[in-house]
Amino acid sequence: MDRSAAPSAGFAADGWEPTLAAALLGAERAPPAVPGPLADLVAASGAAADPGAALLARLAAEGIHHLAGTGFGPEALAPTEPREAFGPECPPAAATRLYGLLVDGQAARNRVAEWFDLAAAAGLRPPAWLFQALMLHRDSLPATASAVVGSELAWLARACGEAPDEPLVGAPDVSDWTTGTLAERRAAFAALRARDPEGARAALEPVFRKEKADLREALVHALETGLSAADEPFLEACLDDRAGGVRLAAQQLLQGLPGSRYAERMAARARAALSIESKRRLLGRSTHTLVVTLPEESAELARDGVEASDWERRGGGARAALLRAILARAPLHAFADHPPRLWIELALRSEWAEPVFRGLFSATARARDPAWTEAMADVTAEASEGRISGVRRTDELLRMWAEALALLPGAEWEARVAALIRARKIEGVLAVLGSGPEHFSEPFSAALLDWLAFVTRGSDALRRDLAKPWVIAGLGDRLWPGDDTAASAAAILARLPEEEGDRLRTQLTGMTGTLELRAAIRRDFRPETTVGGNARG
Structure with missing residues (x-):
């Protein structure tokens, strides 16, 4: 078709190029359309009143007319693939x-x-x-x-003819873990490991030594998915890898295998370093003493990741650091001869309290054994209140109690903190609010807001204590996101006395705003909610 020829009678001229040029000038500066059938079609569409809409309508009409004679075959009309939708549209x-x-x-x-x-x-x-x-x-x-x-x-x-370089989060390509970037290979190997743990490790072993150190480290970390006793021989071999990152990754995974040779080596070292000596007194009572034997540095300890830092060596605390590291890596059955509570109490009373308690705490945090976590929370709570003889109350002890409480399941944590709230123990509540569950239940949220209302109505000193740890602002993400919760928070803020430079007001404002937004998001999903999320039916 010769587009340069004059159009025959009854046919519109091809105005695509002029219209495209007009689009480049902008809707406001575009020259008016040439009178004719297409201009009449645009006018009939009702878009003429808006310059932008009119220009878009002209582009559509002229574009269709322009392409009408370009020789497209029937295949150009093939429909696109169906669009699979997750469900109905949201409100x-x-x-x-x-x-x-x-x-x-x-x-x-x-x-x-x-x-x-x-x-x-x-x-x-x-x-x-x-x-x-x-x-x-x-x-x-x-x-x-x-x-x-x-x-x-x-x-x-x-x-649209676009192949995104990266898949959407949560959808890794699992076709081949042997090619691609480090991140792609680790994601693909982790996906294979999730589907076939034994097959993934079997495929890794023959090629592992040929890979670069950073990839070897990433692939060892990926073995955490589906970790089992069958992985122990491979991980033991990784303890002798020339790359420190690979050795560290293997050490971390072996700690997650309680029956492994690694765990038994640590258990033997823990028993050699720590024991309880008991003596029977009159009337059948017994006294207990913690016996600590500091370990020496060795190549065997270093192979298992137990080493003192240069700073610890210079400060004379190398052996105490080794003790803490051994206890942290030991399985808790190494201390089965006595109840957890006794070990923890004696650790706090010991002259080696820092390495012994911290080591036992790390072992408890890793294993999450119910008896040990409960004992850790009980003993540190009593110690922080000065109810354990021989243990002095300190700010560090208060922090250790908060850390121990955070090891408990969310419902147990809430129950213990609710008891502190009922007892009006402000210092204790403030100490633990920075840790604990990511999200609070509705009853606990209501109790905590009641407590906040009580404290904010108190003295200036109480409000300053409340603002000091800077934990109130973060509660907006953790409190139950209901309408009643947001309203309670807003009421607390409204009653707060005006003070210049008041950081408590800043925190409460942030908390209230977050809660109101979270509550509004939930209202938006109700069918009766109006657009904008500000009204309810």
Whole structure:
């Protein structure tokens, strides 16, 4: 077709090039359309009143007309592949909220993750008009977004001829772990390990020594998935690897195998370094003494990752550091001769309290044995209150108690802190609020807000104590995100006395704002909620 020829009667001229040039000038500066059938079509569309809409309509009409004679065959009309959707669209208010959170960027990252958690639980998905914004943030979307919108974003990328360089979070390529970047190979190997632990290790062993040190380290870390006693021989061999990172990774994994040779070596060393000597007194009572034998540095200890730092050697604490490291790596059955409570009490009374207690604490934190975690929380609580003879109350002891309490399951932690709240033990509550569960239950949240209301109505000194640890601001992410919780927080803030430079007000403002936003996100998912999330039916 000769486009340079004059159009025949009854046919519109090809105005694509002039219209495209007009688009480059901008809607406001674009010359008017040439009168004719296409201009009449644009006018009939109702877009003429808005210059931007009119220009888009002209581009669409002229584009279709321009392509009509370019020789496309029937194959050009082949339909695209079906779009697989996760579920029904979310309410309009929830979609609008997600768009706002995406625009806020990094500051709203936690809320975006919360939005997708709620969408996944409700079986809902964002509408198509959000796909462009989601594609722009594809690399930073939370893992739950993969289930909610991952297939649709992948469909859109394919339909637009784009093959994203990186898959959406949570969807690693498992086709081949032997090629690609370090991150890609580790992700692929971890996926293979999750599907076939024995097969993954068997495939790794013959090629392991040929890989570079950083990749060997990454692949050893990936063995944590599906870790079992069958992995012990390979990990033992890694203790002699020439790369320190590989040795460290193997040491960490071997600590997770209680029946391994590594664990038994540590148990034997712990028993040699620490024992309890008991003597029977009159009336059948017994006294107990902790006997500490400091270990010496050796090549065998170094192979298992037990070494003192240069700073510890210069300070004369090398052997104490070795003791702490041995106890931290030992399985708790090494101390089965006596109850956990006795070991912990004697550790706190000992002249070697720091390495012994810290070592036992690390072993407890790793194993999460219920008897040991409960004893650790009980003993440190009593010690922090001055109820254990021979143990002086210190700020460090208060911090150790908070760390010990955080080892308990979330419900037990809440029960113990609720008891402190009822007893009005402000110092204790403040000491533990910086740790504990990531999210609080609704009853505990209500009790904690009641306590906050009580403290904020107290003296200036109480409010200063409340603000000092800077933990109040972080409660917005942890408290139960309901309407009642947000209203209670707002009431506390409204009653707070005005003080210049008051950092408690700053923290409470941040906490209240976060709770109100989290509550609004949940309201948005209710069908009766209006767009914007500010009204309820």
